[in-house]
Amino acid sequence: MTEQRPIAVLGGGSFGTAVANLLAENGHAVRQWMRDPEQAEAIRVHRENPRYLKGIKIHPAVEPVTDLLETLTACDLCFVALPSSALRSVLAPHAERLAGKLLVSLTKGIEAQTFKLMSEILEEIAPQARIGVLSGPNLAREVAEHALTATVVASEDEELCERVQAVLHGRTFRVYASSDRFGVELGGALKNVYAIIAGMAVALGMGENTKSMLITRALAEMTRFAVNQGANPMTFLGLAGVGDLIVTCSSPKSRNYQVGFALGQGLSLEDAVTRLGEVAEGVNTLKVLKAKAQEVGVYMPLVAGLHAILFEGRTLNQVIELLMRAEPKTDVDFISTSGFN
Ligand SMILES: NC(=O)C1=CN([C@@H]2O[C@H](COP(=O)(O)OP(=O)(O)OC[C@H]3O[C@@H](n4cnc5c(N)ncnc54)[C@H](OP(=O)(O)O)[C@@H]3O)[C@@H](O)[C@H]2O)C=CC1
Numbered sequence: 413m414t415e416q417r418p419i420a421v422l423g424g425g426s427f428g429t430a431v432a433n434l435l436a437e438n439g440h441a442v443r444q445w446m447r448d449p450e451q452a453e454a455i456r457v458h459r460e461n462p463r464y465l466k467g468i469k470i471h472p473a474v475e476p477v478t479d480l481l482e483t484l485t486a487c488d489l490c491f492v493a494l495p496s497s498a499l500r501s502v503l504a505p506h507a508e509r510l511a512g513k514l515l516v517s518l519t520k521g522i523e524a525q526t527f528k529l530m531s532e533i534l535e536e537i538a539p540q541a542r543i544g545v546l547s548g549p550n551l552a553r554e555v556a557e558h559a560l561t562a563t564v565v566a567s568e569d570e571e572l573c574e575r576v577q578a579v580l581h582g583r584t585f586r587v588y589a590s591s592d593r594f595g596v597e598l599g600g601a602l603k604n605v606y607a608i609i610a611g612m613a614v615a616l617g618m619g620e621n622t623k624s625m626l627i628t629r630a631l632a633e634m635t636r637f638a639v640n641q642g643a644n645p646m647t648f649l650g651l652a653g654v655g656d657l658i659v660t661c662s663s664p665k666s667r668n669y670q671v672g673f674a675l676g677q678g679l680s681l682e683d684a685v686t687r688l689g690e691v692a693e694g695v696n697t698l699k700v701l702k703a704k705a706q707e708v709g710v711y712m713p714l715v716a717g718l719h720a721i722l723f724e725g726r727t728l729n730q731v732i733e734l735l736m737r738a739e740p741k742t743d744v745d746f747i748s749t750s751g752f753n
């Protein structure tokens with residue numbers, strides 16, 4: 413069913429562009445809001461985003477716009493694809509306009525000062541809005557090039573999930589639903605940190621065994637943290653958990669992986685982030701996650717190790733030595749109810 417009103421996508425970057433195209437291909441009118449008028453004009457004229465996803469044609473039904481208030485007034489369903497550092501400051505001034513809207517966050521990050529997830533910020537800014545999140549193994553370029561994949565829309569609001577499935581589910585993009593908004597959103601934010609580690613391991617010439625160990629221990633670590641925070645560990649076995657972790661830790665197309673790879677090649681963090689020139693949410697997530705894990709007493713050796721390398725002056729070799737020599741633990745934390753852990 414086609415939506416009566418246009419659908420908004422907030423953010424002119426890679427993922428906003430990929431999702432705007434999917435919605436348009438499904439027959440919907442889309443307003444893609446971006447802050448840069450020159451970028452909007454370039455898209456209008458050339459039907460290509462000049463900075464992000466070069467070479468991808470933008471569907472004629474995607475209208476690039478720069479007036480946020482007008483966009484929010486015209487649309488009921490809004491997908492938010494802004495970096496986590498910008499989401500609050502962009503939307504808070506328009507809080508009143510958000511009442512009653514369906515707001516779906518695509519952003520995979522954690523707010524630095526508050527440790528809030530993006531949907532929690534949306535809820536705080538707009539208590540009268542209906543909130544959901546979308547997360548899964550969804551590298552923007554692959555989505556835009558129609559490589560088959562799937563995602564999860566998560567919300568306690570069943571009707572919101574159904575509407576998102578109706579508008580976004582398509583020939584190359586399956587949309588599953590979940591009621592565990594917190595677990596789905598947390599999975600998407602946490603995996604970025606481990607993608608940095610995975611990229612680093614590849615740059616160091618580590619083998620396939622190493623990659624597999626890292627991904628598996630990352631899953632154990634992020635699930636342990638999530639359970640401490642009240643999330644359902646089973647969600648981490650789904651697309652937004654292990655699904656997104658595998659793709660982001662394996663693909664050189666992931667920006668977080670690219671940052672890790674550059675670090676493994678010997679670049680400083682600053683140079684690695686500058687060379688990327690796009691958002692790598694894992695760097696900020698690492699900082700806040702390390703502090704939170706310490707505060708709540710959750711054992712996260714991979715997070716602690718990466719933090720020690722990037723912010724505490726430890727060398728890679730020191731950290732690898734520490735991790736490998738640490739006391740051996742039980743393999744799977746959540747299988748036993750008999751106190752075996
Ligand atoms: N790319 C991907 O594969 C995926 C990304 N995501 C998530 O989506 C979110 C956005 O990522 P993505 O689209 O890839 O990022 P990009 O780096 O591709 O683009 C970021 C976009 O945000 C805009 N922006 C930055 N700061 C502001 C601001 N203060 N006000 C308005 N706009 C701003 C940038 O505008 P400008 O160009 O003017 O600086 C740019 O359009 C991230 O949280 C990411 O984790 C989720 C799934 C997949």
Ligand SMILES: O=C(CO)COP(=O)(O)O
Nearest residue numbers: 548549550551666667668
């Ligand atoms: O979230 C993503 C894929 O699902 C994109 O990861 P990056 O931000 O590391 O590119």
